[in-house]
Structures are given as C-alpha cells and as structure tokens.
Amino acid sequence: MGEVDPDFIQSLEHRPKPRTIEPENIPLIDLSPLKSSSDANDLASLASEIGDACEKWGFFQVINHGVPLKCREKIESASRKFFALPREEKRKVSRDEVNPYGYYDTEHTKNVRDWKEVMDFTVQTPTTLPVSHEPDDRRLIELINQWPKDPPELREACEEHAKEMEKLAFKLLELIALSLGLKRDRLHGFFEDQTSRIRLNYYPPCPVPHLTLGVGRHKDAGVLTVLAQDDVGGLEVKRKSDGEWIFVNPIQNAYIINVGDIIQVWSNEKYESVEHRAMVNSEKARFSIPFFFNPAHYTWVEPLQELIHDQNQPKYKGYNWGKFLTTRNLGNFKKLAVENIQIAHFKT
Template sequence: MGEVDPAFIQDPEHRPKLSATEAEGIPLIALSPLNSSDNISDPKAIEGVVREIGNACKEWGFFQVINHGVLLDKHKKIKAAARKFFAQPLKEKRKITRDEKSLFGYYDTEHTKNVRDWKEVFDFTVEEPMLMPASIDPEDKEETKWTNQWPEYPPELRVACEEYTEEVEKLALKLMGLIALSLGMPGDRFTSYFKDQTSFIRLNYYPPCPSLQLALGVGRHKDSGALTVLAQDEVVGLEVKRKRDGEWIQVKPTPNAYIINVGDISFWSNDRYESVEHRVLVNSERGRFSIPYFVNPAHYTLVRPLEELAHEQEDPAKYKPYSWGKFLSHRKLSNFKKHNAENIQLYHFRVSE
C-alpha cells in the first residue's frame, strides 16, 4: 500500500477513536423459527422474530442473525478463494482493474490514490449482465449491460462466488420479507422490486496497516441500497454509530453470523427505519476479510416512501421520488469522473419542511 497523505493527519473528523465503546452490541437475532419444519404451527415464534427485527431496524439500523440457514461450506470456499486472489502481486490483480467501461472488478487504494480507505476490493454483480441506464441523463431511456471481470487465478474463484451468491440471496430476500412484515405489510411487498436486481457482492481485504492513527479501512459512511448482508472474519474492525448518543460501537465477530444493516432505500419506510453511519478500523498486525452483499432493486425502480406508510395528512412523504438506476450510475461513475456538483446523496431528495 502507498504512504499515508500527510494532509489526512490534520483531519480529525475522519481519524478513528481507538477506544470505541464496547458496553453494548448490536442485537443478535436467531432465525431458527423460520428454518424449523413446524414453524407453521408456531406463528408466535415467527412473530417474535419479526418484532425483534423491527426493533433492531428502528433503534440501531443494524443487527446480526444466526441460525440463518446459509450453508457454511459455501462461505468457507469463497473466503479461501478470495485469500488466494488477494495474495497475488499487485500487477496480477490489476489485470482486472475496474474502470469506466468495466465497473466490476478489482481496485486498491494505492491505485485510486484514496489513502483514507486502506483496503483492496473485488466486486461482482449478482445478476449478469446487470441491466442499467445507458447514462445518468434523466431523459435517456436506453439501457446498457454491466458485466463481471473474472481473474485467471485462482480458477475456482468464479464458481465459489456464484455458489455463495445463491445461498446469500435466499437469506437477503427472506430478510426483506421479514422487514416488510415488521412494517405491517405483506411479506412479499418488496419482491417485485428485485425482479431485475442491481445487487452486487464485494470481497474486501484490509491489509495490516502500520499507521493506525492515520487511516481507516473504510471511512464513515452509509450504504445507499436497500439492505446489506455482511460476512466478516474473526478480526475486529467494523464499528457502528449508535443512534441514541452517537457513540461508535465495535461489532465483535460472532461465529457463523451475518451482520445486517438497512441502507438509504430504507426511506421506503418514510423514516420509520433509517440507515446509520458505520466505518472499519484497520489492524497493524493482521489482515481482515469481509464480504458484503449489497441488496439493490431493479434500475427502473422509482424509489419513494410507500403509500401504505406515507399518509398525506398524518405522516406525509418525507422524500421526493428518484430513479434508482440513475442514482447508482451516478455513484459508480463518480469513481472515475469528477462532477461539478457534490456526489448525489439521499438528503438531496428530502422534502423541505
């Protein structure tokens, strides 16, 4: 990795407090009632899970799930293949570097000159090809196709990624159904939005960092999609900003658990649920792996508060509609082009009070 930019030292807003509060962790929820063969005869158990998820989304924006039904051997295979890929020399990994034409593939912070984020990444789309708008012009109705880049080595990486995707996709859609139920809607309320989903998966590698005070694995941010399903290894790093007091809370790894957080599209709920800031700290001695699955709707989805939850008199819509595809294209392309305006953000669509 490259040297840390000296200007970063003077930016206390983004420097981590290394003594994060650990007194309280994000909720841990067992999904075993949903995987039980007799769950139909015990609706109260499922109601309990729905209630726990609703409370976690409202109070934290984050939770962990165990007994989720994902086959663990698929996770082991993708992790092993990812380790082989990231262990290669940079020149080999950069053969599939993402760019303006190929938006999926590899990148590293030295290559992109982004010294604030100390990591390497490999992205791939869940549905290939991913259908997207041809441009960010609101009037342009043309579609384009985004495709994956796969490395020659290790040869098993592609199969491991595709098998893992099948497993975690089931969990992601199950969670979207539970979230719908927690909002008082039918469990299939969100299903149609993901017919041509623009979801993608990221393999993150955070190398050991010699200057803990000067860099983050990932700086403070919110996820822009509907939901994120994250697998992490045993190395501590993820921190969540607790809503009630703004304290950074360390998420201690739980064996075989997935970490779930709602993204900015949670404004479907008209702010009943909100995305929250999170970040990743680096480690001076050990590298860290994580695998987030960013659950996103079809590009032609018009995102806005749902009519069931935005009542004109009692609780009017707090956001204006926006095109998810144009939003995502703008975000992705901003990695390669500088726009005159600020990068598009959720609050740009908030209705003025």
C-alpha cells in the same frame, strides 16, 4: 499494499484520531423460527424483533440463518488466494469507468484515505444499468463480471455465495415487510431484475491504524447489506442514541445486517440507514464480504403508499434507482457536474 509512502503517512498525521467506545454488540437475532416452526406467533415475534433492531440501531446480527458454513469457507479461502496474487495480476481485471465490476486498490489514487483492496462482482449476469446519470438519457448498458484466471475456484465460490446471500436477503426482506405491517411478499417485485452486487474486501496490516480507516464513514445506498466479516473485526457503527462509534464484536458464522437508504425511504424514516466505518489492524490482515441487495434499475424509490396517511406525510420525493446508482458509479472515476448524490437531496 506494498511500500508505505512517507508523504502519505505524514498527511495522515493531520487527521483526527477515530474515537471508539468499549466493544458492544449490536442486537443478535436467532432466525431458527424460520425453519423450525410455521407458527404465526413465532413469525410475528421474529418480525417484531427485527423491526425493533431496525428502528433503534439500523444494524443487527443473525445466527441460525441457513447459510452453509462450507459456502462461506470456500469464498473466504478463494478470496485470500486472489488478494495474495501480485498486483499486476489482480489489475488485469480492474474495474473502470464503463464497467464498475472488477478489482480496485487504493494505490490508484494518491489522495485516498481508505486502506483496502476490493473485488466487485454482480449477482445477476448481465446486470442492466443506465449509461448516463442524465435524466433524459434513456440508453442502457448490460454489464458482466470480470473473472481472474487465478485462483480458478474463485468464480464458482462467488456464484455459490451469491445464491445463498440472495436467499437470506429475501428472508430478511419479508420479515422487515411484516414488521412494517405489510404483506410478507410486498417488496419482492422490486428485485425481478436486481442490481445486487458482492464485494470482496481485503484490508492489509496498516502501520498507522489509529490514523487511517479501512473504509471511511458512510451509509449504504441500497436496500439491505449482508456482511460476513472474519474474526479480526473492524466494523464500527454510529449508535443512534448518542452518536458514539460502537465496535461490532465478531460472532463466529454470524452475518451482520444493516438497512440501506432505500429502506429508509420506503419506511418513510421509520427505519434509518446508519453511518458505519471499518477500522484497520496494525498486525493482521482483515477480510470482509458484503452483499448489497439492490432493486432493478428502473425502480422508482419513494415512501410506500400503505405507510402514508394524514399523520405520516411523505418525507421524500421519488427518484430512479438506476440513475442514482450510475451517478454514484461515475463519481468513482471522474467529477460530475453534480454534487455527490444522497437521498437527502430528495427530502420534501
């Protein structure tokens, strides 16, 4: 991140210190029944375990997930090489108002409070999104990734990782569908033209870790997030039972899963998208790689009809995912004439 601006440090002194209770792991779920047994009872038990984690936490970790360790090692290695490049080299592939995929660092904005650098890329190339957030504007744009020349292995590592994340996400999606009493493939059709993306996160060592955040408190807008984090750790989850912030202990080669806003709407709030944040470290750099599993831009997001009945009326009005996402993307670069959009705006 370069030299630390004294004015920036001074401004952080007025920020309340984050409070976190003693480390506690979110539910840990073994996915080995998916590959070791076709027994219907085993599958039902696994789906029930995941449904319980979604309902009580909104977060869980998975092991024996089938993602090759070599794949993870390749993308982590290439990511470290990329973020070690001079800033002027990384900024050659900067994202902008037109294309949200590429490099970004928080030094772009003087008032920023997050402490990180990121590199975003889309899973499906090209990815189609609405041009505008305006409801009557039907124009679409096809977006492609911006790949740096160095390191040369970054693109291949990212594309290989994306394929593995997509396979894992579909497995989890099927288990969540089963946990809701739906057909196993009920949710597949929403992803034919998916808008999923992957972010490479780099959090440099921070001189005032108790006064700033790697990422501020937020909820994920999409369907599922599959996160790989290194052994430094930093992810914290807001526990539903009492609102306390829980530090998530890193588990070697595990992936952290959280349900997003779309699952919250689809399930009519049986499962909830939970707030989380990322802390920084004073001595060590931290790396994490979230995969954001998102549906096609034309997806109409609303509570699933199979779950609606007299005692469970819809809690949300429907909304267009592409317009929702475009509003969020544009909000990163300029103030729109609308409030920062949230699913709460669609509550019935």
